[in-house]
Amino acid sequence: MGVVSMVSAAVVSLLLWFAGVAADASDHRYKINDPVPLYANKVGPFHNPSETYRYFDLPFCSSEEVKDKTEALGEILNGDRLVDAPYKLYFRVEQNSKLACKKHLTKDEVAQFRSAVTKDYYFQMYYDDLPIWGFIGKVDKEGKTDPNDHKYYLYTHIHFDVYYNNDRVIEINVRTDNNAMVDLTEDKEIDVDFFYSVKWKETDTPFERRMDLYQQSSATAHHLEIHWFSIINSCVTVLLLTGFLATILMRVLKNDFVKYAHDEESADDQEETGWKYIHGDVFRFPKHNSVFAACVGSGTQLFALATFIFILALVGVFYPYNRGALFTALVVVYALTSGIAGFTATTLYCQLEGTNWVRNLLLTGCLFCGPLFLTFCFLNTVAIAYNATAALPFGTIVVIVLIWALVTSPLLVLGGIAGKNSKAEFQAPCRTTKYPREIPPLPWYRSTIPQMAMAGFLPFSAIYIELYYIFVSVWGHRIYTIYSILFIVFIILLIVTAFITVALTYFQLAAEDHEWWWRSFLCGGSTGLFVYGYCLYYYYARSDMSGFMQTSFFFGYMACICYGFFLMLGMVGFRAALLFVRHIYRSIKCE
Template identity: 30%
Template sequence: MRWSSISPPSLAVLLLLRTASAFYLPGVAPTDYNQGDPVSLNVNRLTPAVIASTQQVESLISYDYYHEYFHFCLPKGGPEKISESLGSILFGDRILTSPFELKMAQNETCKLLCTQTHDSRSAKFTNMRIWQGYNLNWLIDGLPAATLTSAVGDESTQFYSQGFALGSLTGGDGDKFRQPVLNNHYDIIVDYHRIPGRKEKPFRVVGVVVQPSSKKPKVSGDKKIADCTVAGDPVQLSESGNTEVTYTYSVIWMESPTAWATRWDKYLHVFDPRIHWFSLVNSAIIVIFLTGMVSMVLLKTLRKDIARYNQLDLNEDVQEDSGWKLVHGDVFRPPMNPMLLSIFLGSGAQIFFMTGITIMFALLGFLSPSGRGSLATAMIILYTLLGFVGGYTSARVYKSFGGESWKKNILFTPIFIPGVVFGTFFFLNFFLIWKGSSGAVPLWTMIALICIWFVISLPLSFTGSWFGFRAPAIEAPVRTNQIPRQIPEQALYLKPLPSMLLVGILPFGAIFVELYFIMSSIWFHRVYYMFGFLFVCYGIMIITCSTVTILMIYFLLCSENYHWHWRAFFISGASAFYVVLNAFIYWLSKLSLGGLASNVLYLGYSLLIGFLFFILTGTIGFFSSWYFVKKIYASIKID
């Protein structure tokens, strides 16, 4: 079915329904074949890969397989789009049918696809993509066509790297002497597994490797038969004239003992697992150290302080005492801009639960790599459904702060943070449209996102806000004085900027190794699946954010500074500064992006990720501190 025949409203509905099938359990739905049955080969976008000589990526722009300048062979009747999940579309996948004909367990040798003519303009475009190391991406029975790669320093360990080269550089050692050549012949090696004892449809596809090469096959006869054995020089596209290119392919079927349930194992290669274990051990030590410090410094000190304070005669002059006890009449004074803080906290709670549930589903295997885009789809749907949590949290906090503009709170909570995210995403999408990239999100997908936002998320948030305002306000354990207390001069490390930089680095230190692998999977187009490590790192990050913020807020209160609300949010959220700084260093060291669009895209998405991380970690730090402050002031006797 062609998408062009679907009306826009129907497309939006289909996109919503398609998300329901994104949760895929590995091993549930294999496709079985008889010998000679057709096996589908679909094509996906072309993506930039790591250049071997520099170990850097030079572009972030992906292109449709059937882009007019590539001149790849078209199937009869034209390519048709394969239905995709919402997350797959947002991440740039554009899966289409192809003219390749594969039949189960039947080898083919030098089969002719077509002959195409590249003019000078398309030659310049294609040669530039070869210089930038672009990969072709195919899907055979849902498996990505891969290149067989050896682990660095261990030639015996081989794994599949998704995609294969559009072309290669040949001629000399320096760039000045090298020339791009186009790969126009593909040796497709398909591993299949025969199910023992089964007679009907006993074959399953369990592996796909493509070995591309550049040849000039001899085409003879009226039947257009190609002979690859007499291939001459590699194909070089002329940038000053027309070049005829003949595309051919061979298919080799190989029986494999690999079971269908484990066919993704070779794709899911762990790059140096010792780094992950070192990261976990390092993060665990940080957590143990911080937890121990909080236990020793706070619990021991607080018990003595509370016991000594409660033994005082309250009719006597208690001003001889000092520290956090003296600000009990001001510590629960509403913060400045309670509306904005409550909106941040509502959205932060929504992101917190969305992230945790998504990681849990992925850890349990519900979000398999074979379900393309299922992870992103799950995040969108969970964030939408958790609008109730965001609305309830924002309303309850705002009411506890004594806020009265409840209508503004109800309206702005589901609009402000999602509006910033969607606005940034919409702005960056223009750069993809400008470059003619396949990553540009189609108009009707944008409309579908807006429908999800306004038709599902907003009503859920409004409902949560209604319940939040009806619930009783969170009462302070002590009364608030009418006249604010004067705050004495603060030590340097307790001032806003030094305290943020000092504390924010600790949560970042707990996750930076895993963050490196996540960024590599995003920008280098690798499969990320180490959700066990991610789950542990997420838990460690939560504990670290909580403990370091509580410790700093305790020091702040001891210095008789009761403005802790925003400080708790910013202290914990300051780890986002290091996330953005890390992205900037990654940009300088691992990427060599040419052109305005790629640089704007990278920096724009990095800042957006940093902003969301700021909201998430700031929320964790605030609620931890709020619980701590309520607990300690509920323990002292106040007349």
């Protein structure tokens, strides 16, 4: 318990340190006429959530020198680039059609605004850490299908409705005035006056519940009903299928135990058949034991990462629009759990009679971070070419490298040293023969690829409905807040993955195929391949994303996520299969 509490304390403290405070230095209490911070964040095409730009990359006007807000690591990773907004909203001071600034738009700036309006650009701001959105303009098609006949308008008047309770801001809504627009259809210079108005209203909602509004928008009765329907559907499907397979498997195993016990009592020279026949080969260590141990170690770390993230989510750390908290948690927790990967991989590698544990440790450290780093380098280059906010500044990259060098790597090495010194031996209930038996010819459907397809389909079907809500949250503008349901889905996924891997391992051993080590890992992780296949369906059938940058970000980062899924669930499948194989061979007499 002491180690767990120390790790938990370290996670929370580092999370708070790297995340900073989503709010400003104030305590969110204001007096009448006090300035309340309003920051302009970013703009971008509504259907391309990764393609966002700085607010003033569009030729908006500013009444004074633009000042950037100091941001925490998670905010930068989230693509936030906050600057002082051109509007001044003082606490409980109403304003009507106040002039923010005047702007003379050149022909190029008019064309730039028109292009943004065509792509449904939206803006995002934060007022006292409350998010607000709005579109910068609209396209008037007037029933005409030819784009050359469309009219393009820029909104010039923004109205803010702010709700307060005593000395605190509770809620803010923004809307644009359709009667205050500038025609951008023609390429000509124009003068634009940007106005804003503010109206204050009192509310009884306490400050502690002001984020509930954003939770309720994503957890309406209709959405909750669909969520729970998907959970019930998954549970029923899983219970029926796993119950059916469990019944068959238990009966077959029972018959096997009775048969083998009878064979031992009757004829000693009787030829053995089935999975008992290969008892001298079933614990023969797998080929490429270093890669295998690294895969299991990395999968164990990612499983620990997912567990800690769920704990933080269930205790309320990731409340809506806690800017960058999730990204900060992923970076910090991954760094702190690297010792788990080192310990697990090195321990298993030494148990598998490996000798070069240092090379195994380096492989473990690079197995997941390597592909992720290469993907990041490519996508960050794309973001730089687009001048998008997704491009990380050099200073942020240095911070991440320092975290990897000063936290991740030392903990990985310490975990590896602890694993090497653990002196744990592989527990095999049967002696392994000197020479391996030849595996009999097997039908095509018992080969690795068909088995992986069978193993991945059932777990994927259990999470299929929930995947849509996760995707529209990660790659859209909907907020996902029902982490309890997601945690239940995660537990179901683990149970189904473990069980289907055990069942397929039994059928493999019954066919006298003793090379189950890699097969169990690949079958367990095959769900990650199904999830990536779902990415193709979602992108082309369920979303309106487009453009090279958005496509690259979607498929690039989803490839990394699915690869992590593959390693984590592969580890779960292998561990479940290992427990099963040890159990059945411990239950019979093997000479």
